[in-house]
Amino acid sequence: MICNKCGAKNNDTRTKCFHCGYPLEKTETSINTPAKNDASNLVIEEFTVEDAITEESDEQTDFVETKNIESDDFYIEETNEISDENIIEDEELDIFLDNENFDEEFEQDIINNKTKKDIKPSNSNKNSAFTVAIWILCLVFIIGSILVGTLIYQYISDNNDINIDPTKNTVSKLNLPKPEITKLKDNSGIEYVHAVFKGTSGDRLHLKCNNTYHTFITDTLEVDLYLEDLFDIEYEFIDSTVNANLNAYYVRDSKEYSYDANSFQMTVPEADLDTSKLSSQNIKVYNDKYQIEFWTSSNAKVELNNKNITSSMDGTGNFKYEVNIEPDSKNTYSLSVTQPYRIPKTIVFVINRDPLPVTLTVAANNSESISDNTITLKCQTEEGATITSNLPIIQSIKNELYNTCEITLSLENCDYGEIEALITATSSKGTSTKSHKFMYWPDEKTITTSSNKFTSAVATNPANYKNRNYVLNSVKVTKNIGANTFEGVVNLNGVDYTVIIDRKDVSSNVIIGSNYKIFAQCTGNSQNNSSVFRAWFIYNA
Numbered sequence: 403m404i405c406n407k408c409g410a411k412n413n414d415t416r417t418k419c420f421h422c423g424y425p426l427e428k429t430e431t432s433i434n435t436p437a438k439n440d441a442s443n444l445v446i447e448e449f450t451v452e453d454a455i456t457e458e459s460d461e462q463t464d465f466v467e468t469k470n471i472e473s474d475d476f477y478i479e480e481t482n483e484i485s486d487e488n489i490i491e492d493e494e495l496d497i498f499l500d501n502e503n504f505d506e507e508f509e510q511d512i513i514n515n516k517t518k519k520d521i522k523p524s525n526s527n528k529n530s531a532f533t534v535a536i537w538i539l540c541l542v543f544i545i546g547s548i549l550v551g552t553l554i555y556q557y558i559s560d561n562n563d564i565n566i567d568p569t570k571n572t573v574s575k576l577n578l579p580k581p582e583i584t585k586l587k588d589n590s591g592i593e594y595v596h597a598v599f600k601g602t603s604g605d606r607l608h609l610k611c612n613n614t615y616h617t618f619i620t621d622t623l624e625v626d627l628y629l630e631d632l633f634d635i636e637y638e639f640i641d642s643t644v645n646a647n648l649n650a651y652y653v654r655d656s657k658e659y660s661y662d663a664n665s666f667q668m669t670v671p672e673a674d675l676d677t678s679k680l681s682s683q684n685i686k687v688y689n690d691k692y693q694i695e696f697w698t699s700s701n702a703k704v705e706l707n708n709k710n711i712t713s714s715m716d717g718t719g720n721f722k723y724e725v726n727i728e729p730d731s732k733n734t735y736s737l738s739v740t741q742p743y744r745i746p747k748t749i750v751f752v753i754n755r756d757p758l759p760v761t762l763t764v765a766a767n768n769s770e771s772i773s774d775n776t777i778t779l780k781c782q783t784e785e786g787a788t789i790t791s792n793l794p795i796i797q798s799i800k801n802e803l804y805n806t807c808e809i810t811l812s813l814e815n816c817d818y819g820e821i822e823a824l825i826t827a828t829s830s831k832g833t834s835t836k837s838h839k840f841m842y843w844p845d846e847k848t849i850t851t852s853s854n855k856f857t858s859a860v861a862t863n864p865a866n867y868k869n870r871n872y873v874l875n876s877v878k879v880t881k882n883i884g885a886n887t888f889e890g891v892v893n894l895n896g897v898d899y900t901v902i903i904d905r906k907d908v909s910s911n912v913i914i915g916s917n918y919k920i921f922a923q924c925t926g927n928s929q930n931n932s933s934v935f936r937a938w939f940i941y942n943a
Contacts, residue, residue: 576659578652583666586626589930590883593669595627597648599661606653611646615653629668629743639670639745673741674699674719675749676885679906683751687727688824688837692753694723694735697885702741716911718882730757759832760787764825771841773848778810779838783827792824816842818938819907841907849921849938856892860924861899864933867924872935874920876943877901879912888912889932902928905937917943 403412403426405419412419412426419426582598599607601618608615612631616623629639632646647665651658679695698704700719704712714723727733731754738748765780776796782805783789789798789807797810811823821842826835853871860867877890886906891898903920905912912918919942922935 576652576654578659578661581648581650581661581663583648583663585666585668592628592671595632595646595648595666595668597625597627597650599623599625599650599652601652602654608651608653608658610649610651629670632668633743635742637743639743642670642745643667644670670743670745673702673739673744673747675737675739675747677737677749677751678885680751683749685751685753687753687755688835690727691724692727694721694725694737695885696721696737697882697887698739699741700882702739705738707736717913718886718888718911720886725753727753727755729755731755756835757832758834760784760827760829760834762787762825762827762834762836764836764838768838769840771843772813773843773845775813776810777813777823777840777842778808779823779825780806780808781825781827781836782806783834784829787827787829790826790828793821813842818842818844843907844938846939853921856894858894858897858899861892861894861901861933864924864927868926869923871921871923871938874901874922874935876917877903877920878917879914881914888914890918900930900932902932902934903937904934905940908937908940910940912940919943 403414403416404410405412405422405424405426407424408419408422410419410421412421416426418424579600581600584596584598585593586596587593599618600621601607601623603618603620605618606615607618607623607625609625609627609631611627611633616625627648629644629646632648633644644667645665646668648661648663650661650663652661653659674697676697685692694706697719698715698721700715700717702712702715702719703710704715704721706723711721711723715721725733725735733753734750735753736748736750738746740746761782761784763782765782768779769777778797781789785802785805787805789795789809791809791811793811793813793816795809796812799808800806809825813821819842821840823838823840824835825838826833849871850873853873856872856874860872874892877892879888879890882888883902886908887902887904890901890903892901893899903922904925918940920935920937921939922937925934925936928934
């Protein structure tokens with residue numbers, strides 16, 4: 403019997419389709435239908451569950467042509483492959499449908515089998531496949547990483563800056579001799595290293611201490627190295643000696659091979675600090691303000707009592723820093739200088755000022771520069787006080803009404819330069835002292851018109867021309883070497899002569915690399931036999 407719903411073959415004795423459970427009905431087109439009452443002629447074909455599943459799995463491939471025949475209550479599917487099996491008639495179908503003993507359990511088994519057939523494969527199989535794929539990818543990644551790492555290592559080994567493997571044409575095979583190291587000092591007393599390297603013409607020397615390259619012209623290469631070449635500028639030196647290393651490499655065919663060089667000790671100088679303008683470490687002052695003057699290198703950092711005063715430096719390293727001093731006081735100052743490639747230097751000095759029991763004022767408008775051999779100063783004190791000075795008073799004019807006094811001082815025994823005249827008022831109350839500083843200077847017109855021409859003889863034998871005035875028409879400033887002192891070069895007939903210019907008493911500023919016309923007095927020669935001059939007047943060349 404054919405199911406009108408799904409087309410499955412069923413046993414003629416079934417009332418419902420074993421496949422879909424749809425009621426089975428006899429059709430009029432059944433061939434060789436037995437008589438209703440002739441049950442003996444009813445042919446029963448046995449179907450098992452396995453047969454049903456087998457036929458279902460064939461996906462009804464036996465059906466060649468299908469057509470629908472509609473009736474009032476249902477439709478049936480007729481195929482060309484329908485056999486001549488007996489079909490149950492309508493009355494029998496009703497009996498089967500009404501039968502309370504209908505095999506519902508068998509029907510449910512068939513449905514369950516259908517359901518199981520439609521269920522998709524378990525996810526556990528997919529998870530297992532995914533896990534295997536992950537492991538395979540991990541294994542591929544590990545193998546790839548090993549291969550890439552090996553290639554990188556080989557590349558670095560072939561191109562490494564420092565080749566130290568004794569099996570790869572390295573230091574031992576090049577047989578590089580140790581460099582010869584000698585410690586020397588320059589004209590300024592600064593220690594440096596003279597290093598001699600052996601090699602082959604055309605090869606190069608790489609000094610990583612200062613990142614410079616040098617080419618061997620012959621089989622010997624000589625290099626002078628200071629602390630600046632051996633250490634970074636940020637390096638902080640604490641002790642007066644330091645261990646250094648050349649950090650030198652031999653370059654051949656774009657490969658570098660290290661030199662076997664021992665470390666060595668270098669002397670570290672103190673920071674530059676010239677305090678010759680500070681008369682002593684215990685200074686006595688006589689005014690409300692005192693100007694601290696000193697010199698250091700232009701690249702130094704300066705602190706006074708932990709206060710940064712570096713901005714008070716001029717372009718050549720000279721300092722003039724003013725502090726307030728109260729009467730009857732004692733003030734302690736700590737001056738610290740730090741400088742690259744130097745150990746820090748600190749000095750401590752004390753500034754004292756006596757009390758002022760007697761009223762005394764020195765006029766602020768007194769002369770600050772003078773070329774005459776006398777100077778007149780105005781001052782004021784209280785009634786009954788007398789005025790004295792550290793310089794000879796050749797004249798004194800008093801005004802008893804206003805308690806003023808005008809005194810003239812002699813400068814005949816004074817040297818040119820800055821002079822401090824001390825004025826003291828004395829009464830029954832005690833003594834009060836104030837000072838007046840001024841420049842005692844030769845007459846500019848006299849100096850500029852009477853100075854001699856600077857010659858090579860003066861440059862080479864300055865001791866023979868001491869205390870004579872000369873004009874140096876063009877001095878190129880090369881470096882600062884002390885407080886208000888610089889070194890320069892004068893060219894005469896194509897020859898450069900080094901001169902040292904002391905300008906402690908000259909207020910004009912100079913710039914390294916610039917040229918100046920200088921009127922000065924020859925004072926002798928330096929340790930390296932350079933001529934030394936005391937400048938009177940400095941002009942732009």
